[in-house]
Amino acid sequence: MRTDQILTRLERVFARLDREPERPAHLQTPQMSRHRVVLLGSTLAFYLAIVVAVLTTSWLVRLDWQIMFFRPYEQWPQLHAFLDYLVVLGQRGPTAVMVAAWLGWRSWRQHTLRPLITLGVALLLLNVTVGSVKLGLGRLGPHYATEIGSAELFAGGDIFPSGHTANAVVTWGILAYLASTVVTRRVLSVVSAVVSLSVGATTVYLGTHWVSDVLLGWSAGLLIMLALPWFEPLIARTEAYVFDLRELLRRRAETGRMPAPVVSALTPLLSAGGKWQLKPAAVAAEGPSAAPAPATPAGAAAVHAPAHRSVAHPANRPHLIRSERTPVTPVGSRRPAHTAHAERAGTRGTAARPVAGG
Numbered sequence: 255m256r257t258d259q260i261l262t263r264l265e266r267v268f269a270r271l272d273r274e275p276e277r278p279a280h281l282q283t284p285q286m287s288r289h290r291v292v293l294l295g296s297t298l299a300f301y302l303a304i305v306v307a308v309l310t311t312s313w314l315v316r317l318d319w320q321i322m323f324f325r326p327y328e329q330w331p332q333l334h335a336f337l338d339y340l341v342v343l344g345q346r347g348p349t350a351v352m353v354a355a356w357l358g359w360r361s362w363r364q365h366t367l368r369p370l371i372t373l374g375v376a377l378l379l380l381n382v383t384v385g386s387v388k389l390g391l392g393r394l395g396p397h398y399a400t401e402i403g404s405a406e407l408f409a410g411g412d413i414f415p416s417g418h419t420a421n422a423v424v425t426w427g428i429l430a431y432l433a434s435t436v437v438t439r440r441v442l443s444v445v446s447a448v449v450s451l452s453v454g455a456t457t458v459y460l461g462t463h464w465v466s467d468v469l470l471g472w473s474a475g476l477l478i479m480l481a482l483p484w485f486e487p488l489i490a491r492t493e494a495y496v497f498d499l500r501e502l503l504r505r506r507a508e509t510g511r512m513p514a515p516v517v518s519a520l521t522p523l524l525s526a527g528g529k530w531q532l533k534p535a536a537v538a539a540e541g542p543s544a545a546p547a548p549a550t551p552a553g554a555a556a557v558h559a560p561a562h563r564s565v566a567h568p569a570n571r572p573h574l575i576r577s578e579r580t581p582v583t584p585v586g587s588r589r590p591a592h593t594a595h596a597e598r599a600g601t602r603g604t605a606a607r608p609v610a611g612g
């Protein structure tokens with residue numbers, strides 16, 4: 255696919271997103287309220303308590319082994335087929351695709367990139383926090399346990415905390431976080447809680463996780479959801495940056511197709527530092543005499559012009575010699591300078607012809 259076709263399609267998408275967001279006026283962006291801070295602190299304390307309980311091989315580890323020997327998948331084998339499908343709701347790949355498709359439609363309908371960017375930030379936090387703890391503690395799962403009664407830590411595993419559970423909390427909880435009404439937010443909060451609890455319990459049933467893995471996974475996912483309001487300024491700046499980058503690329507593409515030496519408000523100027531800067535529309539509207547002279551890129555030659563004008567040299571034309579300079583139009587003349595110059599250049603070296611007609 256050609257580059258111009260890709261830019262055309264992106265332009266259609268961003269043209270839709272350029273409109274004002276259709277957010278309800280009564281629903282504000284979630285803020286880090288005192289209630290949320292209290293919940294965040296309580297969840298963090300619970301998270302640390304589970305880690306300490308496993309590190310010290312406390313009663314929680316004994317409970318892990320008791321449920322492991324109970325083997326729930328053998329006690330209720332009729333549930334095995336159904337729960338094999340249910341646990342997919344906690345797998346990162348399928349859930350991310352499903353939720354991203356829904357939020358992509360939300361972005362298109364509400365003319366904002368915030369839903370998709372929020373999902374990306376939440377998944378990034380999930381991968382960094384959960385992944386680092388998994389690799390740092392290196393706990394083995396029930397199917398790979400080597401010593402009865404031990405915590406199976408620092409053995410090269412990656413089971414603690416449960417990634418399925420934490421991913422279910424974040425991916426389904428983000429729908430409640432981005433809900434467009436208060437009632438929808440409450441309903442989706444209940445739904446996401448039920449789904450994440452079901453996924454965590456299913457991993458224990460299947461014997462792929464300890465109970466303590468699931469508890470820590472729930473805590474890890476909830477910490478991310480409670481801390482998301484702190485990242486709202488970053489989400490807003492990222493959205494603004496994406497739109498600014500799109501506008502910069504669009505204007506740069508337009509100037510590549512724009513006939514020289516036409517200079518307009520859409521013409522980007524290349525500064526001496528090598529960064530693209532947009533020419534203010536107010537400056538361009540005042541005319542060439544009020545606009546500052548654009549900086550010439552390295553290796554490019556500038557056309558010698560009178561001091562009161564700034565003339566950009568076309569990239570696809572040779573340099574003009576001194577005798578072919580554009581003459582200054584006398585005051586009061588009704589003929590444009592470029593028209594007079596073209597007529598003189600076209601008749602140079604030929605005899606004058608009579609003008610036909612009146």
